[in-house]
Amino acid sequence: MHHSIRSSMFNEFVPLKLRIVASTRFAYILVMMKRFKLIKGGLQTLVISEKWASYRKDDVGKARKVKDKVLDDMWWDKLDYILSFTAPIYDMLRFCVHYKPCLHMVYDMWETIIEKMKLAIYKQERKRLEESFTFYDVIHKILVDRWTKNNTYVHCIAHSLNPRYYSDQRLDEGLNRVPPHKYLEVPQERMKCMRKYFPSQEEHVKEKL
Known part of the structure; x- marks a missing residue:
């Protein structure tokens, strides 16, 4: 079966294009997985249609494998979990x-990432947040x-200078959140930044040498 025929058959059942993302692009695997999720219904309709039989003739084994995978609820559940x-x-x-x-938002977004990721994993695995879980620990x-x-x-000093991150509203949004100045890392990195932009006289001499 020619590629154009396959493409025509695919387009008949699936409203979106199945894009091929270059492997050099960041998170290309996630991009493809998100696209698969969007076209799930169309793919399932395709593999149970009569036209699938004509495609199957080219390679029965491959066609059966594709059909089994597309109709496998557990496979889709794993995809949802990863996403x-x-x-x-x-x-x-x-x-x-x-x-x-x-x-100024990078540091806070990083903290939010950890919280959301942990909630997603622990919810799926039915774990309590205070429990230790190897899979989460690895990630x-x-x-x-x-x-x-x-x-x-620079991330740290930008974060520490934003008044929003000292507000009660922000601190109440997540577990164990504290103002920037109470993080050990933030004051340390902030001082490095200050020394970088406002070096001492001794550092001036070193730079000239």
Whole structure:
């Protein structure tokens, strides 16, 4: 069966295009998974239609595997699960690439990511928030390592200078939230930033040398 025929058959049942995202693009796997979720109904209608039989003739084994996967509720449940706890990460990074000021929001958004991700995982696994869970611990470590690598003192000082993060309303939004000045990391990184922009006389001499 020619590609054009397959494409025509796909377009007949699915209102959206099945995009092919370059593997070099960030989160391309998540982009594809989100697209699969959107076209789920169309794909299921396609594989149970009479036209699927004509496609099946080319490769019976592959066609059966695709049909079984598309009609597998457990597979779709796993996809929903993955999207649920990766959505906060994806949304934050999408937000940060917009052409508008967001530096002062990065630190708070990072904290929110951890909270939302934990809630999604623990809800799915039916765990209490105070329990330790290996799967969450692994993902949390990956995120912390990435944050440690990319975090800068500018994020911290921008966060600490925003009055919103000292308000009672913001502090009541999540568990164990405290004002920026009570985080150990924020004052330390803020001081690094201040020393960078306002070096001492001794540091001036070192730079000239």
